[in-house]
Amino acid sequence: MKKNTHLKKLQAILEKSEKAVSKAMVAAEKAAEKANKALIKAEQADKASQDAKKQMKKAIRKLNEEKAIKIAKKEASKKSAIKKAKKASKKNKRNKKRSK
Secondary structure (H helix, E strand, C coil): CHHHHHHHHHHHHHHHHHHHHHHHHHHHHHHHHHHHHHHHHHHHHHHHHHHHHHHHHHHHHHHHHHHHHHHHHHHHHHHHHHHHHHHHHHHHHHHHHHHC
């Protein structure tokens, strides 16, 4: 009889541990699914971040190009103004010489 009761106790312990193991397996599977979802979200966020970086670099490049064009136009207008002023002063000198 002692053997039977001992075997029954061991069988009950085995069943409990089997249930605990199956619960742990289910919990592990759920955790793995959540981890996969989190990994996918992280990858998507990383991709979005890289895309935003690229767009920002393009915008900065475009802004720099616009600034360079604006500066070049200013320099060109300054040079043409200087040339015009020189021509005007030469004309004035010629006119003064002729009038004398």
